[in-house]
Amino acid sequence: MKKNYLTATLLTLMFLLIPLSLSAMDYKHTLEAKDMQFSWTIEGDQIHVKLSAKTTGWVAIGFDPENAMEGANIIIGAVKDGKVKIEDHYGDRKRGHTSDEELGGKNNVLNPSGSEEDGVTTISFTFPLDTGDKYDKPIHPEGTSRVMMAYGAGKDSFKTRHPYRTNYEINYSTGENKKIK
Numbered sequence: 557m558k559k560n561y562l563t564a565t566l567l568t569l570m571f572l573l574i575p576l577s578l579s580a581m582d583y584k585h586t587l588e589a590k591d592m593q594f595s596w597t598i599e600g601d602q603i604h605v606k607l608s609a610k611t612t613g614w615v616a617i618g619f620d621p622e623n624a625m626e627g628a629n630i631i632i633g634a635v636k637d638g639k640v641k642i643e644d645h646y647g648d649r650k651r652g653h654t655s656d657e658e659l660g661g662k663n664n665v666l667n668p669s670g671s672e673e674d675g676v677t678t679i680s681f682t683f684p685l686d687t688g689d690k691y692d693k694p695i696h697p698e699g700t701s702r703v704m705m706a707y708g709a710g711k712d713s714f715k716t717r718h719p720y721r722t723n724y725e726i727n728y729s730t731g732e733n734k735k736i737k
């Protein structure tokens with residue numbers, strides 16, 4: 557009898573604590589750009605990302621751009637009618653991007669989630685540091701990398717342009733970052 561009571565108490569505690577620990581996921585580093593926030597944690601061979609901006613349109617991050625948007629591994633997401641859509645894209649030209657799936661690669665985004673509240677869109681997802689997909693780029697936790705961020709204006713379509721975009725140099729391990737454009 558005593559044992560049953562103990563098991564029931566433990567199970568209740570577990571059900572109460574598990575959602576709490578997931579919703580309160582703490583990110584190790586945060587980059588505060590003028591109009592956007594990028595938080596991340598490197599864990600093993602993955603990066604956990606949270607991205608938010610004051611927009612009801614899309615928010616996006618581009619890892620390792622080479623020439624304007626070209627060469628970047630872009631993750632873009634939006635929330636429409638409470639539903640989140642996050643896609644894995646590639647900067648296949650200087651002024652645009654196409655989904656990896658359309659290019660013949662894969663959408664490697666894991667655990668997509670998001671919300672839109674008071675005009676602020678937030679997405680979160682996990683991404684492997686090295687997918688092996690030719691339309692992604694390995695993310696190197698050590699050293700300096702380039703990262704770009706942008707958000708769209710109002711519409712959720714991924715084809716609309718950005719009223720805001722920015723470029724940073726970043727060290728994913730230490731969190732050090734510097735605006736470069």
Ligand code: HEM
Nearest residue numbers: 616617618624625630651704705706714715716717721722
């Ligand atoms: C279909 C959607 C998009 C269109 C049509 C578009 C178009 C353009 C154009 C015309 C420029 C050059 C003019 C300017 O500097 O504003 C540009 C620059 C830029 N875009 Fe996009 N863009 C799109 C999506 C994105 C996304 C998803 C990101 C980020 C994740 C992004 C990041 C940037 C950045 C950082 C620059 C400045 C590049 C530099 O000067 O080095 N863009 N884009």
